[in-house]
Every structure is written in C-alpha cells, then in structure tokens.
Amino acid sequence: MLYSKLFGKTVKNAPSDATLTSHKLLYQAGFIRESTAGRYFILPLGQLVQSKIMGIVRYEMNKAGAQEMLSPVLHPLVLWEETNRTKTTGFELMKIRDRREIWFALGGTAEEMFVDVVRKFRPSYKDLPFNIYQFAMKFRDELRARGGLLRVREFIMKDAYSFDVDEENFKKEYKNMWNTYSQIFKKMGLNTIVVESDNGYIGGEYCHEFVVESDIGETSFLTDREKYNAHVDVALFERDDINSTEEEKPFKIVEQPEWVKTMDDNIKHYQLPKSRFLKNVVYKNRITKEIIIAVIRGDLDVNKTKLEHAVNAVGQLEDATEQDLTKIGTKRGHVHSWGHKGARYIGDLSLKTVKNFIGGQKEKSTDTINVNYGRDFTCEKLADIALAKETYLLETGKKLVEKKGIEVGNIFQLGYHYSKKMKDATFIDKNGKEKPFYMGCYGIGIGRTLAAIVEKFHDEQGIIWPESVAPYKYHLIGLDLKDQSIKSKVHQVYKELLAKGREVLFDDREDITAGNKFADADLIGIPYRLVVSKRTGDKIELKKRTEKSTRLVSLDELAS
C-alpha cells in the first residue's frame, strides 16, 4: 500500500477528550474515527488489524470444531419476550419497528436467535453436540461510552453458542472453549487471566471472563495471586469472627445524644469498632417497585450484584430514593434493621460473626444495643451479599489482592436457562423423548481486544503491534526521493517485496521530512521499518519497532 494514497493518515493531536492511550494512539495513527459518541469508523489500517484478529479467532474456533454462520441483525422482539429478557437486560435494549409494525431488537447478544434457528431443525441426539458462532455487530445502548474502542455502543463480537445433550458433555466443551480462548489471546500476544465472574443478564450458573491486566481496565477482580481470580461481583472471602462466642446481653433501647448520626459518630460515642455496628442499605426493584433492605456488619459494604442474585432480581435493583424511604415509613439515617412494613430484609453472612450489635432501630435520640441476630431480629434470608476487598482473606487463609483489567472475552454456562424458557428448544434423545438442550455461550469483543493490544503494546512514540495482528509486516520508507535513482530503487524494493507476497506499507511521499516519516512509522507501529536512502547504498536499513538499533540488509536477505 502506498502511504500517499492510504485513507486515514496520521494526525498530530488526539481529540481533547481522549484520555486513554489506546484511544489517543489509534486516533492519531489513523486506525479509527468516531462517528457519534461510542460508534466508530474502523479505517483501512484498523480494518487490517481487525481482520487479523478475526482471522486468529476464526482459525482457532474452527480448529476447536465450532461452525461459523450468521444471524440477522434485527432480532424479532417476540423471541426476547419469550425469555423475558426485554426486562432483564442490564443495558437498555434498542428496539425498532418496520413498516409492517413488527418490532425488532438490536441485540447485545443473540442467545434467543441461535436457539430459534436450532429449534427449527428439531435435532436428534446424533446431531449433537455442536457449537455455532458468528462475527456480528452487537448493540449496547450505554448511557456513557468510553474513549476509543474500550466501551462502545456498537462493535463486532464473535459470539458462539454450544448445544449439548447434558451437563457432562457440556463441561468438555466449556473446557475446550476455555483452552481455545487462552490460545487465541496468546497468539495475539495477550496474557489473559481467567476470572470467575457474574453472569448478569445472560443467565446461567457460572461464567468466566478473560481479562488482560491493566490499570485502565473497568473490570475489578480479586486474586490470591495463585489459583483464585474472581470479579468483585462474585469474589468470596471469609468473614472474620468478631465476638461470636461472647454471651448475649439483654436487648436495650438506650438514649443517644442527638449529634450521633453517622457511623463515625457512633464509633466515637460507643468507642467500638465499625464491625460491632449494624448497617442497613436500601434498594428498590425498578420493575416490581419492591423495597429491599440489606443488613450487613458495619465494616463491610453491600455488593449490589450479589444482592440481586440473592433476591432473584438480576439487573433490577437501584438505590432507594428519599421518597421510597417515606413509603416504608422512615427516612435516611433512620432505617431499621427490622420491622419496616413493605420491605424485604436480606442479611449478609457476617451477621453471624457478631454478638451484641449496636444499632438496628435508630430514632431521633435513641437506638438499640445488644442486638443479636436470631434472637432480636431475623432476615428473610442470610446470604453472601458483601463486597470482597483487598487484604480480606480467603477460606484458604490466602490474602486477596485487587487488580484491574480489560475484559476481552467471556464464557458462560447457560445450562437450561434458555432451552427451558423457549418452546420446543429440544432434541430427541436415544429413547425418542424430547429433552431441552444444555447450553453454553462464548464471546470475544473484537474492537476491545484491538484496544487492549494497544494498551499493552506501546511506548512514548506510538503503537508496537505484535506481528500476528500488525496491519503490515514492513513499513518501507523512501528518503531523498528527489534523487531519481533512489526513488526508482525504493519503488523497486517495494515491487519485489510485494511480488514475494510481503505485506508492505510504503511511505512514498516526496514532500515529508525524514524525521516526520520516522515519527509516523513509530506512531503506526508496524513491526519492521525499512529505509532506502542515499546513505543506505545498495542495502536497506532494517529496524525492529521494539529495538533501537538498525542494520543494513540486502533485499535477498530480507526476502528469505
């Protein structure tokens, strides 16, 4: 490719709102341009990288036995209604109506579509298992997009769906995909950590994220630096025992100075640590309007995702407003750990680790002390609804460390989550009986992977593409092009490299200084830079993007 005719050349400055390195570099180097916030043009250089990433994904997926196909972009909304996902998706689902008044969803994922096409065939157990996938545009109506390709409103996702006769067979495929994903990312130079995570609106019982560690990542996970890696939304930890063997003292209503309002006030007043106090956090279910009060030990925080699972309301809880509190007869700072009519109480497991809690029924100038779970109050249930944090201990005694990362892929057990909700999502088993499929799904965000590669591989000067995904292998620079003999030599080098099937970007511009050409080459980040100039004589100067040193090679050497 002649750089003079490439659409999407380098520019000096990134947009002023670009804060992430990948956003800045991909913009400046001419790989992407924003259409509207969160929707990007992938320019020719970017498309070459995207194609290579897709090529690696396709190769490894096919090798693992998966079959590529393609589903329509517009999903009949009736399918999403069949699984009730019009209500449970975390993102707002975009909907559109055609001229015949039929409603469609612009899907964020395509579970219903794939189940729908499979059930049209009414397969037998002999046709199973299979894993079918596509590369298709996905839509997420995010309230806030993030700079560059890391959190966007539309993007190409490789989404795969596996259909098995039972859990045992499914588990083999889950492991197969796990290994395939590790291999895919490794081929792109990415070291991924496999993190237990929350299945969210996708459903199912367990899932894992493939995460590239990065301080600018949006995924927070806890790790013991050995075996355990879990997203904060699911991370477990051992609740330390505070005083569970202490004798229960008599429940009391006590006077309390009016200045005692906050947790800090309480600590000062009672001279006791946070862990001895009861804390209440109030949520509302945006669908059912139900009020949920989470009761937890004072030193811990509630994790909303865990709480949503505890009350079977995934993606449905939001912070209660002052108005919501009024409805159950209280106000902020005066929420009781029991007794508000119209509220459901969910307790954290930590309530079992403390005897004689302070708090629980705060009024203007009184509160309760020596409050004991089981004796003085109970919740609808006790569950793990607490946010795990760095330094907390695992059951094994290992200390947790908090890390951030970019989620580039995920694999989900779906089990019967879709096949039991959708009519006829069955196969005929050996005995001629209809049975629901046991399913899994597997996603890779192509654009996000591209951005993650840039976040990992760059320096002050620009991008440093791993060879496997680089837009071109060679960046050929011609200098001193006013000299006809040099000009014809570099064009000759370009032709011969092309003839040998090499991928070459050739900076043939005649009115650009050497310094600017070198700077562009560093910014674009192609693995090998070649220079032909007066100084290089019969040879070609070769420099790796990752190294400082150059050496002179002959065209023959280069070609072999």
Add this chain to the structure above:
Amino acid sequence: MLYSKLFGKTVKNAPSDATLTSHKLLYQAGFIRESTAGRYFILPLGQLVQSKIMGIVRYEMNKAGAQEMLSPVLHPLVLWEETNRTKTTGFELMKIRDRREIWFALGGTAEEMFVDVVRKFRPSYKDLPFNIYQFAMKFRDELRARGGLLRVREFIMKDAYSFDVDEENFKKEYKNMWNTYSQIFKKMGLNTIVVESDNGYIGGEYCHEFVVESDIGETSFLTDREKYNAHVDVALFERDDINSTEEEKPFKIVEQPEWVKTMDDNIKHYQLPKSRFLKNVVYKNRITKEIIIAVIRGDLDVNKTKLEHAVNAVGQLEDATEQDLTKIGTKRGHVHSWGHKGARYIGDLSLKTVKNFIGGQKEKSTDTINVNYGRDFTCEKLADIALAKETYLLETGKKLVEKKGIEVGNIFQLGYHYSKKMKDATFIDKNGKEKPFYMGCYGIGIGRTLAAIVEKFHDEQGIIWPESVAPYKYHLIGLDLKDQSIKSKVHQVYKELLAKGREVLFDDREDITAGNKFADADLIGIPYRLVVSKRTGDKIELKKRTEKSTRLVSLDELAS
C-alpha cells in the same frame, strides 16, 4: 467437517411458499433458514459460500486499489437530513432512537457516512484518488420480501465509494470498477450483462447494473443483442414518425356517442390506430402533493421513473386517486391534455410525431379532434417519458429485445451529488482552494449473488456449485460403515485429505442408506463426490457433480 455434526442438514421439503429454485434448494440443502420474512440465517454451509464470494470480491477490490474499512451500522440521521435523503429514498428508511434521544437510520446505502468520515480528514489533492469500501449489513424496509436471498430486508453488501479530484480522473476509476466487477462475477462463473440503469434515490447522472440473465429476475432490460443494454427505466428508442408531415387541420370540438369511453372505443369509432390519439396519465407527488399530467401518444406507455427525472422528483410520484382528480376539477376518463388548473403538464417526445391528434378535451358527449402540439396546446416540457418495449427500434435501426435478469451489482457516477450537498465535503486543490470531491459508488449484494449462482447452476437433483465458491471441494461418502475395515479406511482417507489441506465434507453417518447419501450429495452440490465402500476396494470412487460417470482413483492420485 463431519456431516453427522454439521449444523444445518438437508430436509425433504421446501416451505410451501418457496417458488424460486434458489430458495427451495438453499433451504432443502441446509444453507439458509428464514428468521422472519426477508431476514435470513446463513447456516454454516451457506456461510462458507458467502465467505468465498466475499473473498473473491475482497481480492479483486484490493487488487484494483480499493481499501477496506468499516462504518457503523447506525447512521446519525442528521447526515441523511443533510442530503435530504430521508425524503427521497425509494425504500422506507428504518429509524431508531437511542436512550439519549438521538436518531439514527439503518442505512440501505452509506454515501453520507463515507463522505462524513472523509471530510473529517480535510484531505489534499495529494491524498486523492482513493476508493474505500466495506462489507456491511444493509437494511431495506421492503413491503414485500421475495423468497430466499433474492429480495430481502437485510443483507451484506460490499459498498465502495470513490473520491476523485475531477470527472476525468473519476472516469478512470469507473472503468476500473467496471472491469473489476466483470472479473469478480466471472470468477464465480457468472456471465453478467452490463445494463444502463436508473440511479434512483442514490443520485448522480448515470449508472450501470451488472445483471445475470434469468427468467425469474426482477430487472427488465432491453437489448439490441449487440452493444445496447438498458433497464426499462432508462431504455431509449426511436419514436416512429406517424404523420408529422401532414397538414394541420382546423381544431374542432366534435360530438361523440356516449359509448365512446376507452381507447378501444375510440379506435372503433374513429377507425384510426392508437398512435393517433392523445393519452393522459395522472400522478401525484407524495411529498409536495403536486399533480402531474403526463401526455403521451396513445400507443405508448408512460415510464414513471423517466417522468420522475423529468420533474426532478425521484421516488416521489404515485398514481393519482379519484380524489386527486376531483381537486383539479376532473374525473377518470375525462382528463384533458391541457387546461386543468393546479396540474403540471409533461409531454412525451412522441407528441411531435403526430399531426391532428384525436382527443385532448373529452367531455361527456364531445371530444376534440385535429389537435396539434404547439398550436393547440403545449406542455411545461417535452421529455423522454415513454416506456421502451420489445420490437421498438433504436436510433441505429436495431430492434430491441426484452430480457429479465438478476441485478447482482451496480456502479454509480455520483459526481458532486453528495459533496455539494454536504458541508466541507472538499479537498484542497493545487492552488490551495477548497473543491468538492467528484464521487462514485459501487455495490455488490453478496446474498443475491449467492442466490443468482444457484439459479444459474443447478439441475433436478440440486445445486451445482462452481468450484470457486463451493462450500467444500470434496464430498466424501462412507458406505458399508458397519464393516470396521471400511469404516477405518474412509476415516483414514478423510484424515489424509485434511492433512493435505483439502476441504472435505465427510458423510460419516452410519444409519443412512447409500441412496440417501447420494441424494444429499447431489442436493448440496459440492464439485467432487468421493465414495469409499466395499465395492471400491483399495481405491476411491470419484464423480464430478456435473458428470454422470465415475472412476476409481487412488488416494495419491487424488492428492496430487
């Protein structure tokens, strides 16, 4: 690929509403399934063909110097408003709003998007020319979809957009794309006819369709079987002279029996041929509500598309209703060739070929005779608004023949149509001045091309894929698989072919008869059928899909 695990197996019957061969065969052979009307799943076999078609298109486009990129699916509606295409698109444009209340179009083409991304760069003349393209899902909110992939509501289109400094340079690129397209279709085995056609809502001054001749095609074109090929919407023809040298007789209002109502009645009454009568056809502009009366010689028909161009209202005319006629003071059968207030009169060129027309001012029992254009009435303009038909003559004297075909691609001159409507759609010329781009655009419908291939290449038994786009090269069939030695032999053949990089679909099913396996192979249409059975001994039976005869070959022969 093991056929036993392929998703998308053959079925006996096509859907009852499938009338087209390509629809039936692609359904029965397991290449496609309908999601909702006009929106298709491309199953794994279909996806392999689609990928090969896309591979050929990509290879030839790149070879021609075009650069692949990708635009967002959702087009900001403001861009379509900038060119006024929200009103002029022939198909209903689908629109969708995001949660931030921003409106988007689901584009049927992407001219505005590509101009938008290019203008962000403010290129110089040195950056031009370039031709950028994408493979992207396109949406057409058709009222009626057609069976299979021939007329659908969403489909992958390769759409390319060229940007040149002027018309002269553009013409080279137009020729370049013309040749590229011919080469693309040739590689797929398709013989295409390049047909002059109407630019419709795309705009610009001229364009050509690449048409595969086929009786089931929706494109009607006229050809002189030599040089001239033109869509009925643009086809020219010579209006034969009727009596233009005759002397003009005095204009007269004459009594006419009340039974004279239709053209046939007139012919009977006056004993004159159709060509001696005036005919009026009334349309309404659905945007401006304007009434247009087309006046034409009685033996000719009006072509609405030509008329739309004549009045600069592309995609906007519809048949007038009785109510519309009332508005201009008339009723059906009594439309005058002049004088209705509030109507615009457009005449066909044929009005010049007749002296002393009959008709023009029909009332209940009178009409006018000896009506002469220019003397007794004039139109706002005379233009070519007549439908060309088979047997009409060209200027060259050659007779026109009408043919039908499937439009698989098209190329459009756009000129300044977009760059003058859109702000800053300019480059900096040699003198530092801003100039609008001279543009062209170039489309290929991938799914329709796939269907066209099936329409051309099939027999009673099924599809006959040209090798360049076949899903696999070999269809390996194992028979007598209960015999372990045969079973292991055929699995060995499969492995060795794969190891040699061959594309093989292997029918490994053990409970299917030979007859059914052969029928499936014929239906699916892979170029070479291989059989391993008791009868084939050490050899493999080879049969081409296009031939009846088989022969025995060794694995070595096959591999070389």
